[in-house]
Amino acid sequence: MSGPESRPRLPLRFRGLRGRVMAAFVLGASLVALLLAGSVYAVSTSYMETQRVRTVERAVAVHAEILRLRLDSPRITAAEALESLHLTPGTIAMLQWSTGSSVVGADVGLPAVLEQAEEVPSAATEVTIDGHPYLRAVAEVEDGAVLHEFAPLSELETTLRMLRSILLASAVLAVAVAAALGAWAAQYALSPLRQVARTAARIASGEHDLRLPRAADDDLSPTVDAFNTMVDSLQQRIERERRLVSDLSHELRTPLTTLTTTASVLAGHREELSERPRAALGLLVEETTYLRGLLDDMLALARAEAGIHRSDPAPLSLSALLSHLLAGRDTGPVVLDLADDGMVRGRRMELERALVNLLANADRHGGGVVAVRVDNDGAEVRVTIDDAGPGVAPQDRERIFERFVTSSRSSGGTGIGLALVAETVTGHHGRISCAERPGGGARFVLTMPALSRPADTGEPAATQH
Known part of the structure; x- marks a missing residue:
C-alpha cells in the first residue's frame, strides 16, 4: 500500500x-x-x-x-x-x-x-x-x-485545421511567456526577502551594527523599518546584558577571591586542625575551586553570547595552537597529524579556551586524548580530537553542547565547557559535532572556514550603524 x-x-x-x-x-x-x-x-x-x-x-x-x-x-x-x-x-x-x-x-x-x-x-x-x-x-x-x-x-x-494549430501554438507560447514572467516576478519579489535573510544571518553571527537600507517602495518600507527597529531593540538588550555581565563579573569575583584566599590560608594550617575540621576544610577548598571554575566558565559563556570579545579576529594557525597546548600537557602518547597549517581567522584567546575545553573534556570524561588531527581542504579547516573513553550515546551527541548538560559517561564537570566551545565556534562561523571514533571512544570535530576561502559576493547592501 x-x-x-x-x-x-x-x-x-x-x-x-x-x-x-x-x-x-x-x-x-x-x-x-x-x-x-x-x-x-x-x-x-x-x-x-x-x-x-x-x-x-x-x-x-x-x-x-x-x-x-x-x-x-x-x-x-x-x-x-x-x-x-x-x-x-x-x-x-x-x-x-x-x-x-x-x-x-x-x-x-x-x-x-x-x-x-x-x-x-x-x-x-x-x-x-x-x-x-x-x-x-x-x-x-x-x-x-x-x-x-x-x-x-x-x-x-x-x-479550420490551420486555425486550431495557430491557436494551440499561441496558447503554448502564452504559457511559456507566463512561466518566464512568473519566474522573473518571483525573483524580483523575493529579492528583498533574501536581502533581509542575509542581513539577519550576518546580525545573528555577531555583526550587530548592520541595518537594512531605507526602501523607496512604500510596501517594503514598513517591513524594513520594523526589522531595523527590532535589531535596535535587540542591540540595546545586548548592551544591557553586557553591562550586567561586567557588573556580575566584578561583584562575584571579589567575594569569591576573598573566599578562595581564606580557604588557602586555612589549608596552610591544616595540620593544626583536628580530623573533622580538616575534612571540612578539604571540602571547602574543593568546592571553592569548583565554584571558581564554574564562575569563570559562566562569565566566559555570557561574554561569548553577548558578543563581548577581548581581541579582534586575526590570522592564526590551529596546528601551531594545538602543538603549543599539547606540549605542556602530561596526557601520555598522542597520535598527532598536524601536517596542514590550519590557517583561520579568529580570536586567539577564545579559540585557545575552546580547544583547552575539548582536551580537558577528553581527559576528564574520555580516558584521555589518543589522537589529534588537522585537515585543510582549502575551504574549511577541521580539527579532530579522539579520546579513549566509552563514547557518547547517540541521543546525547547534540545535547552535550547545551548548558548544564552532561552525558551518561560524565564523572563530574559543570556542563558549561562544551556549551562554551559551541558558542565560541558558532561566533567564528564554524560548527562542532560529536561522533563515534572507529574502534571505540568519542570523536569531536571542530570545523571552521579556512583563511584562504574566497569572499562571498552575494552579501546584501546593508548599512552600518
Whole structure:
C-alpha cells in the first residue's frame, strides 16, 4: 500500500513561495489562453460555416434562375444549360427532373440516395461523396425540375485545421511567456526577502551594527523599518546584558577571591586542625575551586553570547595552537597529524579556551586524548580530537553542547565547557559535532572556514550603524 512517503514530490525550487508564484502565473495564463483560444475558435468556426452556407445558398439560387431563363429556349437542352453554368472549382451540380437527371462536375455518378431524393431540403446540409465532405444546397428551377449543388468543404476544414494549430501554438507560447514572467516576478519579489535573510544571518553571527537600507517602495518600507527597529531593540538588550555581565563579573569575583584566599590560608594550617575540621576544610577548598571554575566558565559563556570579545579576529594557525597546548600537557602518547597549517581567522584567546575545553573534556570524561588531527581542504579547516573513553550515546551527541548538560559517561564537570566551545565556534562561523571514533571512544570535530576561502559576493547592501 502506498503511503504519503511514496508519493512523488516536487523539486525544492517548486515547493516554496517562488514555485507558488510561478504556478499561479502559469495556471492563470493557461486558463486565459484556453478560454481565449476556445472562444476564438468557436466564433471563427461558426462565422465561417455560416458564411459558407450563405454563399452556397445564394449561388444555387442564382444558378437556378439562370437555368430557368435558359431552359425557356427550346434550342438548349437541360444538359447544355447545366454545363453552361460557371461553377467554382470542385463544385458538383445536378439537375433533376421527373424523367431523368444531368450531372456536371463529377467524374462518377452521384450515389443513388442523392439522385432519388424525394424531399427537397429547405436549408443546406452536409453530405459525404466518395469520402469527402460537401455542402448540399437545393433550389427549384421550373416544372418540377430541381437543381442540386454540392460545394466542397475540404478548403474550409483545412482553414479550420490551420486555425486550431495557430491557436494551440499561441496558447503554448502564452504559457511559456507566463512561466518566464512568473519566474522573473518571483525573483524580483523575493529579492528583498533574501536581502533581509542575509542581513539577519550576518546580525545573528555577531555583526550587530548592520541595518537594512531605507526602501523607496512604500510596501517594503514598513517591513524594513520594523526589522531595523527590532535589531535596535535587540542591540540595546545586548548592551544591557553586557553591562550586567561586567557588573556580575566584578561583584562575584571579589567575594569569591576573598573566599578562595581564606580557604588557602586555612589549608596552610591544616595540620593544626583536628580530623573533622580538616575534612571540612578539604571540602571547602574543593568546592571553592569548583565554584571558581564554574564562575569563570559562566562569565566566559555570557561574554561569548553577548558578543563581548577581548581581541579582534586575526590570522592564526590551529596546528601551531594545538602543538603549543599539547606540549605542556602530561596526557601520555598522542597520535598527532598536524601536517596542514590550519590557517583561520579568529580570536586567539577564545579559540585557545575552546580547544583547552575539548582536551580537558577528553581527559576528564574520555580516558584521555589518543589522537589529534588537522585537515585543510582549502575551504574549511577541521580539527579532530579522539579520546579513549566509552563514547557518547547517540541521543546525547547534540545535547552535550547545551548548558548544564552532561552525558551518561560524565564523572563530574559543570556542563558549561562544551556549551562554551559551541558558542565560541558558532561566533567564528564554524560548527562542532560529536561522533563515534572507529574502534571505540568519542570523536569531536571542530570545523571552521579556512583563511584562504574566497569572499562571498552575494552579501546584501546593508548599512552600518
